Every structure is written in C-alpha cells, then in structure tokens.
Amino acid sequence: MTFLFVCTIYFVLPVYWVLVSSTKSTADLFGSFGLWFAHFRLGANLRQLFAADQGIFLRWLANSVLYAGLGAVLATVISAAAGYALAKYSFRGREAIFSVILAGVMVPPTALALPLYLMMSRAGLANSYLSVLLPSMVSPFGAYLARVYAASAVPDELIEAARIDGAGELRIFARVAAPAMTPALVTIGLFTFVGIWNNFFLPLVMLSSQNLYPVTLGLTVWEGQTYRDPSFYQLTVTGAAVSAVLLIAAVIMLQRFWRSGLTRSGLTTGALR
Amino acid sequence: MCIRSRPSRWLAGLMVVLLAAISACSSGSARTPSSSGGVVHLTFWSWVPNIANAVSLFNSAHKNIQVTLDTIPTGSNGGYAKMLDAVKAGNPPCAAQVEYQEIPTFLLQNALVNIKPWVASSQSLFVPWQWNQGVYNGSVYAVPQASGPMALYYRKDVFSRDGIVTPPRTWAQYAQDAAIIHSHAPHAYITTFPVPDSAWYTALAWQAGTKWFGTSGDHWTVNIANAASQRVAGYWYGLVKKGMVKTENDFTSAWYKDLQDGGVVTWISASWGDAILRQNAPNTAGNWAVAPMPQWASSGFAASNWGGSSTAVLRGCPDPQAAAQFAVWLNTNARSINLLVTDGYGWPAVPSVSSIPSVTGNPKVFSFYGGQNINAVFQQADQNINESWGWIPNVQTTYDALDSAFASAANGNGTFASALTSAQRQTVASLSGAGLKVTSGP
Amino acid sequence: MSAAPAVRRRRRSRVPALFLLPFCLLFAAFFVAPIGYAVYQSLFTTQRSGLGLGAAQTVFSGLANYAAALRDAAFTGSMLRVLLFMAVETPVMIIFALLLALALDAASVRFPALFRSAFFAPYGVPGVIASLLWGFIYVPGISPVVQVLGGVGLHPDFLGPQTVLWSIANILTWEFAGYNMLVLTASLKAIPDELYEAAQIDGAGGLRIAWRIKIPLISGALILTTVFTIIGTLQLFAEPLVLRGLTANISDSYTPNLSAYTQAFTDSNYSMAAAEAVILALAALVLSFVFLRLVQRAGGPGAGGPRAGREAGRRRTGGRR
Known part of the structure; x- marks a missing residue:
C-alpha cells in the first residue's frame, strides 16, 4: 500500500501543479511557489478562458470531443473486427498482414505528415474534419491488442457452439466475441481516445482554420503567443487544466466498463477449461 | 499488405479503385483566391x-x-x-x-x-x-x-539603491555596473546571457557593426567569426567567467521569476519586450526605465534589432x-x-x-516606466540600425550551432569566440551541402 | 474449425476479409501509401546552384541520402544515444509498470479503480504541458525539488549535459508507465479465477502466485509492452523538443526523430528527413525482431496473449512442447 501511495504522489503531482496553477495570475504563475496557492482567481481565469476570441475554447473542446469520441469508437470497432478475424480465422496471408500492421507502428509520424497532407490536399480534404478523423480511425496498436485478446479470451468452443445454433458470423462477433473481449476493447477505446485527444501533429499539418482546431492545437497557438504577450500563459495553463480534468473524468468513466467485462469473462471462462 | 490471402485479392483491387478515385478528385485548382x-x-x-x-x-x-x-x-x-x-x-x-x-x-x-x-x-x-x-x-x-529595435530596460530603483546614477552609456560601464550590482546583493545579476537563445546574441553582434550574412554575385557570404563579433563574444565570455552575469535562458519560468524579484535587473531587449515585463512583473510597476543600448564606440550611436x-x-x-x-x-x-x-x-x-x-x-505603458515615453528611445533606435544586415537560407542551422557551442563553452569546453568559429564552419558546410555557392569570410 | 463441414468453411472464407476490410483500407490509405511515398522521396535529392533562388531540380540519387545520413556524425551520434536510452529505459519502464499492475491486482488493495486512474492520468496530460511542468521541476531557481534537495546539501543539475537524458527518461516513465500498466492489467483480468483458486488450495502465497502464475500467463502482454516501449524510446521526440527551450544541452539532432523533424521542418530537406526516418524505422524493426527471437529462444511464448502465446509457441517448435 505504501508503494501505491508513493506512486500516486509521483503520478498526481504534475496534474496537481496544473490545477494549482490554473488558479493563479500570470505574475503569480512564476512568482509564487508552484505547489501552493497564491492569490486565488480561478473564476476570473475561467471567465477569461471561455471569453477569449468569442469563446473559441469551447469550440475547440467540442472539436476534440468529436475527433476523439467518434474516432475512438470507430477505431475500436474497426480494430476489434480486424483483430478478431486475425485471431479466429485461419487463412493464407494472415501472418503477413499481422507483420505489416506491426511494421506500420515502427515508422515515425514525422515522416508521414507531409505525404498524408499531400494526399488529403489532392482529395480536396485538407483543412476539414475528415482529414483528421479518417487517419485517426486506424489504430495498428488497437488491431494488435484486439488480436492478442481475442486469441485468449474468446474460446473456439463458444464460437463453434454458436455456429451449430445457426448464428451468423456477424452475430457471433457482436454477441459472443465482443462481450468476451470487453476489457481489451475498453483499453483500446481508452488509448485511442486519449491518443487522438492529445495528437498534435496530425491536426497541425491538416488544419488551418481555427474553427476546426482541437484543444491541443489551440493551446499551442496560444502558447506560441506567450513570447510576445505573457498573459497567454494563463490562458494556456487554465485551458490545459480544463482539458486535463475532462480527460481524467473520461478515463474514470470508461474504467467502469471494466467491471462488466470482468463478470462476462468470468462467465466465459467456464467454457474455456 | 492483404495480397497473399485470396479473399484479400479483391481488397487490393478495391484499394486501386479508391486511390484512383482520390487522384481523380485532385482538383488542381488552388483554394484561394x-x-x-x-x-x-x-x-x-x-x-x-x-x-x-x-x-x-x-x-x-x-x-x-x-x-x-x-x-x-x-x-x-x-x-x-x-x-x-x-x-x-x-x-x-x-x-x-x-x-x-x-x-x-x-x-x-x-x-x-x-x-x-x-x-x-x-x-x-x-x-x-x-x-x-x-x-x-x-x-x-x-x-x-x-x-x-533594441534598448536597455533597467531597474531604476535598484540602480539608485546601488549608487549608479546614470544608466551605462558604454559596454565598459555596463560591465562595471554588473560588478557593483552583484556585490551589493549576491543573488542579483545585471542580466543573463541566454546560452540557448543565440538570436539574442546575433542581435548584439549586429549592433557592433558586423555583417554575418550577405550575397556577392551568385555566392552567399558567411562571416560570423569576424573581429567585431569576436569582440562581443569575448566581452560576454568575460562576464560569464567572472560570474557577473547568469547563464539562465530567457523566457523560462526561472527567468520570469528573476524579473519579478530582482534576480535580474536589466534586460537588453526589443520594443516588444515591454509587454513581457509589464504583464509578468506587475509588482515592479514604476521601477523600470528604458535607456539607449550601451555603445562600443565612444562617439556615434548604433542600436540593434x-x-x-x-x-x-x-x-x-x-x-x-x-x-x-x-x-x-x-x-x-x-x-x-x-x-x-x-x-x-x-x-x-x-x-x-x-x-x-x-x-x-x-x-x-508609460506609467509602468514612471511616466517615461519609452517609445522615443525605440524610435531613435529604429533609425540607427546597421542597414546592411541580411540573412541566409536555413539560418536555424547557425542558431543551433551557436546554441550548442555556447553551451559547451559555458560548461568549460572552449570559449564563446571559438563558438563563433565553429558556427561559421557548420554554417558554410550546411549551405554548400545544400548545393549552394558560399564564400566564407567577408 | 477442422470439425466444420467443408461447405460452411467455404462460405466463411469471405468472412475474415469482410472483418478485415475497413481496417485494411484505412491502413493502406493512411499508413502504407504515405510510407511508400516517403521511401520514394528518400531516393531523390534536390540540386541547386548559386544562390539557390528559384526552382530547384530534383534528381534520382539512389541511396545517396542514406549514405549521407550514415556519414553524418550528428545523426549516428543520435542513434547511439537513443540506443543507450532504450537499453536503460525499457527495463525500468516495464518493471515499474509490472509492479504497478501486480500491486493493483492483489486482492487486498482497496479502490483499485481510483489508483488505476491516478496512474493512468499522466497519459491524459498533453506532452507539451507535461514537459512544461517537468521543466518547472528541473529548472534551478524555482524548482521545489532542487530547493528541498539543496536543504540537505545536494545540488542536482537536472539539465546538465550528462543528466538531461535521464531527466527525459523520467518524463517518459511518468507519461507511459500507467499506460503500460493498463495493458498488463487488462491481460491479468483475462486470467481465469479458477487458476488462482487452485493455487490457493495448493497453499501458494500472493508473491508465489504472482511469480508462478500471473507473470508467466501475461508474458504475452509483457512482450507486447516491451516491444512498444522499444519502439517508443527509439522514436523519442516530443520531450527533448520541448526541453530544448530550457537547456542548450539538447541539440536539434539530439534524437534521430528530432533530426528528421529538423531536416523536414526547419531545413525543408524532405528527402533527407525521409531517409533518416526509414533508417530509424528499420532499426526499430530489427531490434523488435531480435528481441522477439531472443524471447523465443529463451523458451517463452511469442508475442500474444496467454493462449495465443502458447499456440504460437507450439507452432514454432513444431509441437515439440
């Protein structure tokens, strides 16, 4: 338990710093002790945050929710289907596909940014919601994880039994396999959600209208302006705090689904042994 | 991918169709105007x-x-x-x-x-x-x-507390003031030499009448390690070695704090620096003033940008x-x-x-400086900037070379002057590596 | 599956393709195509002359960019640096994440979801903010940590030429240990309870269960997280980029990825950037492959979950297991 508490302090400390900092003035941000409150002005900071640029921050939040929410759901479904197929059907080329997926993860995103942008431009999609959403829907890591868990958590016997009962393949996937894979799906959903939310590179390259920006890109724009106008520091930090609080709330909420996943896999293990 | 398995063969076919569709969509016409x-x-x-x-x-x-x-x-x-x-x-x-x-x-x-x-x-x-x-x-x-345009922001109150009556007119006087300020309060420094911000150093060299970059016919010219900029480098290296200036980077949280609590009492900066001082250190309102940049020559006036x-x-x-x-x-x-x-x-x-x-x-703005019309100082500066200054392609390479070499010097390997030589060499190599014609020296 | 009648099997043969279709399409469009383009680009160089103003000529140059990258001391130096970084950071990260996952999985822990959220929370903090924050803890002058350590006579320099790499390692650990923990936890949850019950009946204690049952059964997930950590450390990028603002001890080619970024984004030498990125990707591929082979030779399962691992092991050893 001591170990867990020490680790909690380590992990939470920086988040705590962001929260404390969001209550300070720009001057106190640097002038006061970082881990304790100075003159408390969270209300004023929040008002400033949501009023800046005619309330653009709210728009950025909504965009992030759209990109990350829709992107994560679709990416999870797509990865789950692919991972399940790779784990539970044997066909020629299966291992090859799997290796290519793994290799895709090795390529640094810096090298892909320009080609992706040129392709999107060609297709007339640059600077649109789709230009960020479409690439976000592919998660090689998600497919990898889904395959690994489908292989272990979905018993072949269960699939065969369902087939004998006359269930179609799609139905088996949706009603038998997916529930058994729940912990993995929640994990994939969580990872892709946070990954898309924090992705900075893709929207940076694709988007130029501020109205389409997600929170991270918007905050970067503000952060760049601190060089000439330090009051943007306060906007950036308060914005980061709000963004972090929302994400952490989302993480905690998504974790609830783990429990249902647990009981289901408890049910299926009977068939496993 | 998806080629070896039979069902995937038509996947590949579909892919081709999709890519063809994408390229067919290529409008070719620009978005604006x-x-x-x-x-x-x-x-x-x-x-x-x-x-x-x-x-x-x-x-x-x-x-x-x-x-x-x-x-x-x-x-x-x-x-x-x-x-x-x-x-x-x-x-x-x-x-x-x-x-x-x-x-x-x-x-x-x-x-x-x-x-x-x-x-x-x-x-x-x-x-x-x-x-x-x-x-x-x-x-x-x-x-x-x-x-x-650049000038010297300084803490009037600290200067008069330490017995400095007028702001330094020359760099020699600036160095003397640096010693006075540090001797009165060990935590206080006249300024910081921002090692990883060589754009600032470049501006100081610009003031000394050097011309680092230019073109001559179909050649770029690179002359970073010339005598005047060596002199500037030697000056700052001396102050750093004697411990008269800090080496913390500007625009960092520690530096912002130093501006607030008197850890750093002058800033050689541009007109836009005003917003940074005012918003970051409102507690020092009324204590700051702006003077023309200290000079190398005893006569004439040169500012920088x-x-x-x-x-x-x-x-x-x-x-x-x-x-x-x-x-x-x-x-x-x-x-x-x-x-x-x-x-x-x-x-x-x-x-x-x-x-x-x-x-x-x-x-x-002016009230932060005790009512001083600081813009008069900057206007004078903007009219006294060495006009021949120009830039080269990929100047970030020069900045990065200077950053690293200054850092090594601050860590005890080499001097600021040798940093200039090294940046000169790397810049020339980078430009000729890009296939450009380049002349090293004036 | 072998028991299924032949007719049904043929009908089903189109099914995996349908399940794979959306993924393959998107993967081909947003991974394979841009990678292909990058590789293609890496085979060209831009030729300029004189001042280089106006249109430049792009000519095919074979592997010249690769040769130039490998001759560049700054780039090879950055490769060696991330290799060292990988060798140290990967075990630290995985062991730490494993300890967290096992500690949370122990029956005695109350509110595991709360702890799990706390450990995972840093992953939700954008990299720029995370590095800003750790920068605040590293920079002398205002750092509370430096202040406290100064009180006991220690004067660490977190941003010194020798130390800054390990300060970056700390940020990485902070950001991703919770993430890896979650992968391991999800895997631990797939272990059937009966196994524990059986072990408890046999009188095995918590430590023994962890060592003898849990770790072997999640070895697939451990291998997975290790491979991804190897790749992640080799691709080190955002943290040094942000910390560069605080210290001159991080150059613009401190890591291979940063070097490629500089080539692409400040020097606009896209071909060289592509070549460096391809070299980095190949290095990651080789290292992951070597790691997987080492694990296999040591007799462990291949990359995969408990069951997939065992199946894979059986396949590779021709059923000798």
Whole structure:
C-alpha cells in the first residue's frame, strides 16, 4: 500500500501543479511557489478562458470531443473486427498482414505528415474534419491488442457452439466475441481516445482554420503567443487544466466498463477449461 | 499488405479503385483566391495576436478584396512547415506571416512570389533597412511589417539603491555596473546571457557593426567569426567567467521569476519586450526605465534589432497583385498599424510614427516606466540600425550551432569566440551541402 | 474449425476479409501509401546552384541520402544515444509498470479503480504541458525539488549535459508507465479465477502466485509492452523538443526523430528527413525482431496473449512442447 501511495504522489503531482496553477495570475504563475496557492482567481481565469476570441475554447473542446469520441469508437470497432478475424480465422496471408500492421507502428509520424497532407490536399480534404478523423480511425496498436485478446479470451468452443445454433458470423462477433473481449476493447477505446485527444501533429499539418482546431492545437497557438504577450500563459495553463480534468473524468468513466467485462469473462471462462 | 490471402485479392483491387478515385478528385485548382462578382477572396495565415482587427479593418475599407484570416501556430511551432507544405500541395494561402530571418529559407524552397511590380512604388513608405529585409537579388519578396529595435530596460530603483546614477552609456560601464550590482546583493545579476537563445546574441553582434550574412554575385557570404563579433563574444565570455552575469535562458519560468524579484535587473531587449515585463512583473510597476543600448564606440550611436516580421505572398497564389496590395495596406495604413502596435507585436515598419496614437502616447505603458515615453528611445533606435544586415537560407542551422557551442563553452569546453568559429564552419558546410555557392569570410 | 463441414468453411472464407476490410483500407490509405511515398522521396535529392533562388531540380540519387545520413556524425551520434536510452529505459519502464499492475491486482488493495486512474492520468496530460511542468521541476531557481534537495546539501543539475537524458527518461516513465500498466492489467483480468483458486488450495502465497502464475500467463502482454516501449524510446521526440527551450544541452539532432523533424521542418530537406526516418524505422524493426527471437529462444511464448502465446509457441517448435 505504501508503494501505491508513493506512486500516486509521483503520478498526481504534475496534474496537481496544473490545477494549482490554473488558479493563479500570470505574475503569480512564476512568482509564487508552484505547489501552493497564491492569490486565488480561478473564476476570473475561467471567465477569461471561455471569453477569449468569442469563446473559441469551447469550440475547440467540442472539436476534440468529436475527433476523439467518434474516432475512438470507430477505431475500436474497426480494430476489434480486424483483430478478431486475425485471431479466429485461419487463412493464407494472415501472418503477413499481422507483420505489416506491426511494421506500420515502427515508422515515425514525422515522416508521414507531409505525404498524408499531400494526399488529403489532392482529395480536396485538407483543412476539414475528415482529414483528421479518417487517419485517426486506424489504430495498428488497437488491431494488435484486439488480436492478442481475442486469441485468449474468446474460446473456439463458444464460437463453434454458436455456429451449430445457426448464428451468423456477424452475430457471433457482436454477441459472443465482443462481450468476451470487453476489457481489451475498453483499453483500446481508452488509448485511442486519449491518443487522438492529445495528437498534435496530425491536426497541425491538416488544419488551418481555427474553427476546426482541437484543444491541443489551440493551446499551442496560444502558447506560441506567450513570447510576445505573457498573459497567454494563463490562458494556456487554465485551458490545459480544463482539458486535463475532462480527460481524467473520461478515463474514470470508461474504467467502469471494466467491471462488466470482468463478470462476462468470468462467465466465459467456464467454457474455456 | 492483404495480397497473399485470396479473399484479400479483391481488397487490393478495391484499394486501386479508391486511390484512383482520390487522384481523380485532385482538383488542381488552388483554394484561394476565388473571385465572385468582381470580388477577390484571399486567405491570410498569421499568428499575430489580434491581427484579426486589422484584417477586418482592411475588409471594411475594400469592397473588391476580401481577406479571410486563419490563425495558425507560430512559425517555429509548425507554422512555417504548414506554409511550405501548402505551397508543395499547390493550395497555399495568398498572404502569410514570415519573419525576416526566414525569408531566404522560403526562397530556397521557391515558396515566395516576386512582388516588385506591385510594391516597388511603395518603397518610400518604409524604413529603408526594414524594406531591405525583403529584397534578395534585386527582387522584392516581402512587405515589412514590424521590427524589434533594441534598448536597455533597467531597474531604476535598484540602480539608485546601488549608487549608479546614470544608466551605462558604454559596454565598459555596463560591465562595471554588473560588478557593483552583484556585490551589493549576491543573488542579483545585471542580466543573463541566454546560452540557448543565440538570436539574442546575433542581435548584439549586429549592433557592433558586423555583417554575418550577405550575397556577392551568385555566392552567399558567411562571416560570423569576424573581429567585431569576436569582440562581443569575448566581452560576454568575460562576464560569464567572472560570474557577473547568469547563464539562465530567457523566457523560462526561472527567468520570469528573476524579473519579478530582482534576480535580474536589466534586460537588453526589443520594443516588444515591454509587454513581457509589464504583464509578468506587475509588482515592479514604476521601477523600470528604458535607456539607449550601451555603445562600443565612444562617439556615434548604433542600436540593434531583435525579431522582425513581414507579410509575404506565397507561390501558387492566383492573384499576387491583390495579395501584395493587402500586404502594403496592412503595414502602412495608420489605423491598421495602430491596432498591431497596441497589442505589442512590434515596432512599425514606417518611418513616421507621429500619426500612430499607441506609439506617441500610451499612458498604460508609460506609467509602468514612471511616466517615461519609452517609445522615443525605440524610435531613435529604429533609425540607427546597421542597414546592411541580411540573412541566409536555413539560418536555424547557425542558431543551433551557436546554441550548442555556447553551451559547451559555458560548461568549460572552449570559449564563446571559438563558438563563433565553429558556427561559421557548420554554417558554410550546411549551405554548400545544400548545393549552394558560399564564400566564407567577408 | 477442422470439425466444420467443408461447405460452411467455404462460405466463411469471405468472412475474415469482410472483418478485415475497413481496417485494411484505412491502413493502406493512411499508413502504407504515405510510407511508400516517403521511401520514394528518400531516393531523390534536390540540386541547386548559386544562390539557390528559384526552382530547384530534383534528381534520382539512389541511396545517396542514406549514405549521407550514415556519414553524418550528428545523426549516428543520435542513434547511439537513443540506443543507450532504450537499453536503460525499457527495463525500468516495464518493471515499474509490472509492479504497478501486480500491486493493483492483489486482492487486498482497496479502490483499485481510483489508483488505476491516478496512474493512468499522466497519459491524459498533453506532452507539451507535461514537459512544461517537468521543466518547472528541473529548472534551478524555482524548482521545489532542487530547493528541498539543496536543504540537505545536494545540488542536482537536472539539465546538465550528462543528466538531461535521464531527466527525459523520467518524463517518459511518468507519461507511459500507467499506460503500460493498463495493458498488463487488462491481460491479468483475462486470467481465469479458477487458476488462482487452485493455487490457493495448493497453499501458494500472493508473491508465489504472482511469480508462478500471473507473470508467466501475461508474458504475452509483457512482450507486447516491451516491444512498444522499444519502439517508443527509439522514436523519442516530443520531450527533448520541448526541453530544448530550457537547456542548450539538447541539440536539434539530439534524437534521430528530432533530426528528421529538423531536416523536414526547419531545413525543408524532405528527402533527407525521409531517409533518416526509414533508417530509424528499420532499426526499430530489427531490434523488435531480435528481441522477439531472443524471447523465443529463451523458451517463452511469442508475442500474444496467454493462449495465443502458447499456440504460437507450439507452432514454432513444431509441437515439440
């Protein structure tokens, strides 16, 4: 338990710093002790945050929710289907596909940014919601994880039994396999959600209208302006705090689904042994 | 992928169809500008805070040109990469924010349009050295917007407490004051030498009358390690070695704190530095003053410049004339300039500032300096800047080389002077590596 | 599956393709195509002359960019640096994440979801903010940590030329240990409870269960997280980029990825950037492959979950297991 508490302090400390900092003035941000409150002005900071640029921050939040929410759901479904197929059907080329997926993860995103942008431009999609959403829907890591868990958590016997009962393949996937894979799906959903939310590179390259920006890109724009106008520091930090609080709330909420996943896999293990 | 398995064969086929569809969609026509009913629509990319106000001013004054502003991250935060990508993709914004030192880099990528035919007649509206920042090889590639004339911000109260009656007129006096200040309070330093911010060092060398970069015929010239800039390097190296100045980086949290609590009591900085002092250290209001930069020579006066930005027209813009017209108006119209200067972005590129209210009288700003008209100091500076200064492509390479070499010197390997030699060598190698002709030395 | 009648099997043969279709399409469009383009680009160089103003010529140059990258001392130096970084950081990260996962999985822990959220929270903090924050803890002058350590006579320099790499390692651990923990936890949850019950009946204690049952059964997930950590450390990028603002001890080619970024985004030498990125990707591929082979030779399961691992092991050893 001591170990867990020490680790909690380590992990939470920086988040705590962001929260404390969001209550300070720009001057106190640097002038006061970082881990304790100075003159408390969270209300004023929040008002400033949501009023800046005619309330653009709210728009950025909504965009992030759209990109990350829709992107994560679709990416999870797509990865789950692919991972399940790779784990539970044997066909020629299966291992090859799997290796290519793994290799895709090795390529640094810096090298892909320009080609992706040129392709999107060609297709007339640059600077649109789709230009960020479409690439976000592919998660090689998600497919990898889904395959690994489908292989272990979905018993072949269960699939065969369902087939004998006359269930179609799609139905088996949706009603038998997916529930058994729940912990993995929640994990994939969580990872892709946070990954898309924090992705900075893709929207940076694709988007130029501020109205389409997600929170991270918007905050970067503000952060760049601190060089000439330090009051943007306060906007950036308060914005980061709000963004972090929302994400952490989302993480905690998504974790609830783990429990249902647990009981289901408890049910299926009977068939496993 | 997906090729070896039989069912996937038609996947591959589908892929081909999809890719064909994508390439068929390639419009080829640029996004901007589009004209409808005689009105030209342009897009403008910038990160200048609140420049939107100036753009809407332009739009209300022009019925035949309408400009849409996209606020993008600053150039070094990805803004320039976006612009160059957009040029490659063939659908760039027509007008863009480009800092002076980046113009040759953009030229190397063939990303700017020569706008001389449309702007040449406006040359007399601008401060000559700022105008020249956009001129390469006889062509004009950018309209100057703002500069950063430099002066000495100092803590009047600390100076008088420590018995320093007048701000230092020469660099020698500045060094003496550094010793006095540090001896009165061990935690206090006259300033910091920001090791990883060699743009600042470059500005100091600029003041000393050097010319690092230029062109001579079809050669770029690189002369970083010349005698004058060696002298500047030796001066600062001496102060650092004697422990008279700090080496913490500027624009970091520790430095902001030092400005607030007297850990650093002067800042050799540009006109835009005012906003940073005022907003970061409101508790020191009334204690600051601005004096001209200390001098190397005993007679005459030379100031310097740190930062500076232009409006350029990107290649691929179908109506460069309209874009050039916008660029000139944005940066010469008195009301537009007033909006830009109010927000602390920089010093106007026009010589006459008497019609700019936020320059001539700005009580909110001046009261922070005990009522001093600090802009008079900056105006004098802007008129005494070494005009021949120019830049080279990929100047970041030089900055990075200087950063690393200064850091090694601060860690005890080499001197600031040897850092210049090393940056000279690396810059020449990088330019010739890019296939350019380059001459090392004056 | 072998028991299924032949007719049904043929009908089903189109099914995996349908399940794979959306993924394959998107993967081909947004991974394979841009990678292909990058590789293609890496085979060209831009030729300029004189001042280099105006249009430049792009010519095919074969592997010249690769040769130039490998001759560049700054780039090879950055490769060696991330290799060292990988060798140290990967075990630290995985062991730490494993300890967290096992500690949370122990029956005695109350509110595991709360702890799990706390450990995972840093992953939700954007990298820029995370590095800003750790920068605040590293920079002398205002750092509370430096202040406290100064009180006991220690004067660490977190941003010194020798130390800054390990300060970056700390940020990485902070950001991703919770993420890896979650992968391991999800895997632990797939272990059937009966196994524990059986072990408890046999009188095995918590430590013994962890060592003898849990770790072997999640070895697939452990291998997975290790491979991804190897790749992640080799691709080190955002943290040094942000910390560069605080210290001159991080150059613009401090890591291969940063070097490629500089080539692409400040020097606009896209071909060289592509070549460096391809070299980095190949290095990651080789190292992951070597690691997987080492694990196999040691007799462990291949990359995969408990069951997939065992199946894979059986396949590779021709059923000798």
